[in-house]
Amino acid sequence: MKKYFFIFVVFLFGSAAMLAQQEDLRKDDEKFLKGRPISVLGASMIQTQEERLPKDYQKLVELFNDWREFESPPLLGGAPDYTASRFKEDKKVFRDLQKRLNKINIDDWAVPQQIDWHVVRAEMNGYDFNYRVLRPWERDPAFYQVVWSYKSDVPAHEGPTNHATIELWTYSFPLTQDEQQRLAKELRVVPPLLEQARENLVGNARDLWVAGTENLRRQEKKLDSLSKKLGQHHPNNLHPNLGGALSHAKQSTRSFVKWLDSQATYKNGPSGVGKENYTWYQQNVHLVPFSWEEEVSLLKRELDRAWSSLVLEEQKNQGLPPLVAANTAEAFEAMAEKGVQRLLGFLSEKKIMPIKPNMEPALREHMGQFVPEDQRNFFLIGMHYDPVPLYSHFYHWFDLAQMRDEPHSSPIRREPLLYNIFDSKSEGIATGVEEIFMHAGLYEDSPRSKEIVWIMLAQRAARGLGSLYAHANMMTMEEAGRVHVKWTPRGWMEREPHLLKFEQHLYLRQPGYGTCYITGKYLIEGLMTEYAKQLEEQGKKFVMKDFFKKFNDTGNIPVELVRWEITGNKQR
Numbered sequence: 001m002k003k004y005f006f007i008f009v010v011f012l013f014g015s016a017a018m019l020a021q022q023e024d025l026r027k028d029d030e031k032f033l034k035g036r037p038i039s040v041l042g043a044s045m046i047q048t049q050e051e052r053l054p055k056d057y058q059k060l061v062e063l064f065n066d067w068r069e070f071e072s073p074p075l076l077g078g079a080p081d082y083t084a085s086r087f088k089e090d091k092k093v094f095r096d097l098q099k100r101l102n103k104i105n106i107d108d109w110a111v112p113q114q115i116d117w118h119v120v121r122a123e124m125n126g127y128d129f130n131y132r133v134l135r136p137w138e139r140d141p142a143f144y145q146v147v148w149s150y151k152s153d154v155p156a157h158e159g160p161t162n163h164a165t166i167e168l169w170t171y172s173f174p175l176t177q178d179e180q181q182r183l184a185k186e187l188r189v190v191p192p193l194l195e196q197a198r199e200n201l202v203g204n205a206r207d208l209w210v211a212g213t214e215n216l217r218r219q220e221k222k223l224d225s226l227s228k229k230l231g232q233h234h235p236n237n238l239h240p241n242l243g244g245a246l247s248h249a250k251q252s253t254r255s256f257v258k259w260l261d262s263q264a265t266y267k268n269g270p271s272g273v274g275k276e277n278y279t280w281y282q283q284n285v286h287l288v289p290f291s292w293e294e295e296v297s298l299l300k301r302e303l304d305r306a307w308s309s310l311v312l313e314e315q316k317n318q319g320l321p322p323l324v325a326a327n328t329a330e331a332f333e334a335m336a337e338k339g340v341q342r343l344l345g346f347l348s349e350k351k352i353m354p355i356k357p358n359m360e361p362a363l364r365e366h367m368g369q370f371v372p373e374d375q376r377n378f379f380l381i382g383m384h385y386d387p388v389p390l391y392s393h394f395y396h397w398f399d400l401a402q403m404r405d406e407p408h409s410s411p412i413r414r415e416p417l418l419y420n421i422f423d424s425k426s427e428g429i430a431t432g433v434e435e436i437f438m439h440a441g442l443y444e445d446s447p448r449s450k451e452i453v454w455i456m457l458a459q460r461a462a463r464g465l466g467s468l469y470a471h472a473n474m475m476t477m478e479e480a481g482r483v484h485v486k487w488t489p490r491g492w493m494e495r496e497p498h499l500l501k502f503e504q505h506l507y508l509r510q511p512g513y514g515t516c517y518i519t520g521k522y523l524i525e526g527l528m529t530e531y532a533k534q535l536e537e538q539g540k541k542f543v544m545k546d547f548f549k550k551f552n553d554t555g556n557i558p559v560e561l562v563r564w565e566i567t568g569n570k571q572r
Contacts, residue, residue, distance in 0.1 A: 057113050063100050064120050064412050064430050070097060070162055071127060071418065078533060079193035080163040082137035082200050091131075098124055100179055108544045111568060115561045116412040118174050119421075122558070126285045126419030127173075133277050136160035139203030141212030141260055146249075152365075153396035154426040155403065157417030159510040164189045168226065169265055174233040184242040190249035194256040204269030207470075207477040211505040213260040221259060222252045270509050272471035281511050287558035288424055288512065288519050289572065292472060295515050299465045302518050306458035310489055313450050323385040323448045325373070332370035332384060339387040340364060342357040346442050347394050353548035359406050377496035378459060378488065386449045389456060392437050393430045402552055413555035422556040423513055428520015429551070431460060435521075440544070457490045460517040462487035467507035467514030473483070523559040526552075530567050 007473055070093060073080045101124065106117045130136065136143040143160050150166045152158060157165065166186045171179055203209075229247055273281065275292040282288040282295070290298065326332035340363055348355045368387065371380050381392050398539065408414045434453050443449040465487070466480030476482070481504045485493045493500060507514030531540040554562045564570050 049072055053113070054109055056106075056362065057116075058107065059100075059104055059181040060113075060117055060120065061411055063097065063104070064116075065175070067097050067120065070094065071123075072075040077194055077197065079189050082162070082196065084138075084200070087131060089198055094124075094127065094131075111565055112410065115557065115565055116410055119412055119417065122287055122404055122421055123287055123418045126421065129277075129281050130160070130419070133273055133281075134160065135203065135430055136509070137162075137197075137200050139201075139205045139271075140208045142198070142208070142215040142505070142509060143212075144194060144197045144256075145219055146193065147222045149222055153394070153400070153430075154420075156418075156420070158420060158423075158513060159244070159506050160419075162193070164193060168222070168388065169513060171268075173229060175230075177239065180234075180239040180242045184239065184245040187242070187245035187249045194252045197256065198259060201263075203272060204267055205271040206267040206269060207271040207505075207508060208266075209260070209267040210264055211477060211501065213257060213264065214501070214505075216253060216257050216260060219562055220250065220253045222387050223253060258411040259400055270473040271477065272473040272510055275472050278468075278471050278511050285419060285509070286512050286516070287389065287423060287560045288423055288516070288523070289520060289560060292468060295519060296465065296468050298522060299461050299468065299515060299518050302522075303458060303461035303465065306454050306461055307487075307489065310454035312453060313447075313454060317447050317451070319358040320448060323452075325381075325384040326370065327373065327384075329370040332368075336367045336387050339391055340367060343391050343437075343442070344390050346437070350439055350440060351543075351545045352437065353552075356398075356402070357417045358401040358406075359398050362401040363391060366394055366397055367391075375496075377499040378492045379456075381492050381495070381498075382452045382456065384453060385444065388446075389434055389440065389449060389452045390435045390443070393456075395430045395433050396426065399426060399429070399552070399556065403556065408555040410555065413557060420513060421558060424520035424523060424559045425514045425556055425562060426520075427513075428522075428524050428559055431457070431517040455492065457492065459484075459488040462493075463503055463507070463509045464515040464518050466504065470504070470508050471511055477508055480504050480508075520559055523563070525558065526572070527563040527566065529553075530563065530569065 070090070073082065073086065075081060076083065076086070086179065088551050101117070101120060104117065106114045107115070111416045112188055134140075140160060143162055146162065146164055147166050147168060148157065151167070151169050164186070166189075167185075171183060175183065223246065227250065230242070230246070235246050272278075282290060282292075326335045340360070344355070344360055344363070347353055368380075368383055371384070373384075376384060434456060438450055443453075463484040466483035469475040469483065470477055471482040480499050484504060486502060503514070512519075528547065529541075531547060535542055551562060554565050560572075563572075
């Protein structure tokens, strides 16, 4: 998460600088509002440029920059400071930031700028919840995982993450001297951070403790792999600073894992946040307007719908030959290539969404590769029958490509939101388009592929339901996993236990993430309904391509805020 911070331009003081700043904001606002129909956004948008960008909006941007700087902790011994004393000292500063936010009157602001205010409020609520309830630096050993070998398919890493992450995937081997120095600098944070963690981790959440220890065990293996990789690429020119930093990082990680194992015996408390806390978090941080009980009902309904739709699809397809899995690398490569062409061709020919030059390269980077049958997890099983259902979910990479190549005009929406606030939109649309594309005609030439879509939906409902029971402390993480396995069709979750543990652990660490695939999808379907009805009342047709453009252009913000910007209606 460290990359989130210090990226926004600090506003300069003085009259000349202030005028230039206002002019830049005015231009940003013009770009932000360009092409948005007044009939959709409402009469409040019929204003002069100056009125559309009120002078107090500058205060919000300044506050946002101050807030992000505050959220990134100071260093203690070379590592981010997560000690109890630091949080206690910062409490007053945080309350002052909240007061500054609440003093900004947004009643007369245009909808997009009001939304920016609500984004900042949600982030602050996330910090507040972390401090009061979640406290990952005290309860969650996985919070101290530093080394990451892969890029997330959402704007930031899923789950609570420390501010000193090392993104190994950003390095190209062999390393330049500058890259070696950068990596050495990043690795030097590992020993002091893990030493601090021994003092900070005073929580009693057993499931988080045991599962989180595995994250650090994997970090140890990643550092060993990094050592071998550096030896292969730099047998004679490895910078001594890098060699020493890597050695110390490996040693401290190994020692930390042993300490975690030694403490596990004494951990016997629950790991969930409880129903009331879960509800508050969803409604005030992720802006998902449901209670814990309502999410249980929704996921049960979606699980029933997925299963019943699957058996009806099977009934309809009973006379057709079954799908045959690719069982050689050559067969998989041919299937994957055809899958890319099928999906992108369909989206273009049927005018489902705007097709941009960066979309095909983004998809091709994640086509996957052949995996032997006995090593396939849930998603790989389906992928080897037909990769297109999963490629639809890879809408994620279209999202990230737009975020990279077309930065949002709002400085508040330009970078990933904190505390996974983006999850209802990012995971909701990726899950939603699996079914949307299917209903729009994607599998008319491959009816059996529709069965995979329903299986994937059932799995997501089942795992989310298990996560809800775990957060209510009605089930352990293992018991939640059994719900996950039991209600996934065709036994596809029984073959590979690592995915099961990874998913349930993530959802226990990050409230709301296990359900966001379904809740986000549901909210997007509601948005489509509201927008289509609005157009019908205006005598206009719903155009799928236009809808996706509007949806994508709002940025990676909660779906409820997307709905407000597109329809102009704040309340559901």
